[in-house]
Amino acid sequence: MKKSIIAGIVAIAIMFSAAAQNEPEADTPQFEVKVITSIESIVPLGLGRSRLISTDSTRDYTEFSSEQTEVDNTRNRTKRKDIRVKDFEETKLLNFFNAGGIRFQNIAANDAVISSKLTAMLAEGWELIFVTSAVESDAGESDNQGIFITRYIFKRGMVNNHAP
Template sequence: MIKKLFLSCALCIYTITTFGQTVEYKIVTSIESVVPGGIGRSRIIENGTEVDYTQFTTVRTADGKDKTTSDRSDVKIDNLKESTLLNFYSLVGINFQNIASNDAMITSLLNKYSVEGWELFNVASAAESDGGKDDRTGIFITRYIFKKTKK
């Protein structure tokens, strides 16, 4: 009897605390240049504008009459934050001090969002490079996906 009462109370408390909560997401992207000689651009990019993706969605219909609600140029946002990072390479090759410096910058960002109540939910990264003969370009991109529960 007491176990059933305890479980019922726990279920009620859980239902009350989770009912009506929503989750908010935020994505921050770091782009680190893999261009020799330090001539690339490396940045942390943070979106500063709320958008409604449905305003930029094309609806395809069976009769071939697509309904487009916007132009591609409308998608671009003007409000963003750019934090400078260092490039992976210097004139003499890979620069480990630059990598450690970038790690310190990204750690600072992660700590800031943690203090603000954001949870690091997922991290996705990739490298892009031509890879052909005399390849001298490339980027290493990482997306940090945060979530926060709102009541």
Template structure:
């Protein structure tokens, strides 16, 4: 009986290893302005072309301390979707209606990607507010990472 269970375990483990799934990923970034008086710009951005990070990467060692010489223009992506969003503030202060409108637009993008087979896999967000200078400027940024099976 013990040998039978071990055999079943080995067969099951090998099947699991052979069924390892690979994914492709897509990132959608939402940048929302928290600049007073509605002076900032808010956008949802998603790239339509890819880059190979290895072209812009160098491995530095004690013997080889050369940095990657890639030009910034080679890294830039010119084919991307830019969706206009509303700013969090206007002359009257914070606009909750603008936040709700942005949520509706972002949900529309998430739903469209879901219909295309993408799974919302991870969300990261952060705030840069006032830059430590008391200037009242800043952004709220959220990155939505989607994946789908290859």
């Protein structure tokens, strides 16, 4: 009887040990983040390019980071080709301007396409946590450049440190 009690205690200890190894560390983030970017051209005459960009590719920022110190201020030598992502989804959007000026139908069409993407993300379990936008506008006759960029930042819970 004593042997079976010891065997039972050992079995329970092994089960708890295995369960603890499968539990994520308390300080390990239990979510992943995804950024979707819309770039909408504000170039006159509709000559620019507008797109909605997303990717499932991942990058570890630490592979491309360096720390500058007073003692060591060596320049970061990361090659751009190592950072570049070649696998991404590109959804065509319409430009804000055409030959007649602002094209409100294009803005409404872009809103519909972007809404569709955001709705799909929500259906996949992503939670929209932040939106930020910026503009580099056309500065007059000599410039003829400009974009309106918006970043949609999502998070989603992870199961055992892997995406669901």
